[in-house]
Amino acid sequence: MADTYSGEVYCVKCKAKREVTxxxxxxxxxxxxxxxxxxxxxxxxxxRILGKNQ
Ligand SMILES: [Zn+2]
Incomplete structure (x- = not known):
C-alpha cells in the first residue's frame, strides 16, 4: 500500500516550509x-515525522 502525504514540510536547504504533494x-x-x-x-x-497512525 502506498500512502501519500500532502502538506507543509520543512526544507533544510531553503530554511522554509514548503508545500509538498x-x-x-x-x-x-x-x-x-x-x-x-x-x-x-x-x-x-x-x-516530516507524522507520528503513529495519523
Ligand atoms: Zn528547498
Whole structure:
C-alpha cells in the first residue's frame, strides 16, 4: 500500500516550509510514519515525522 502525504514540510536547504504533494509515507522501525517528498523550490528531499497512525 502506498500512502501519500500532502502538506507543509520543512526544507533544510531553503530554511522554509514548503508545500509538498504526493509525498511517500513510510514507516520506520519504531512504528513512526514519515512523509518523504521533494522540495518544489530546490529539489531537495524533505521529510516530516507524522507520528503513529495519523
Ligand atoms: Zn528547498
Amino acid at each position: 504526493d509525498a511517500a509515507v513510510q514507516e520506520n522501525a519504531n512504528g513512526r510514519r514519515m512523509a518523504k517528498g521533494t522540495c518544489p523550490e530546490c529539489g531537495t528531499t524533505v521529510t
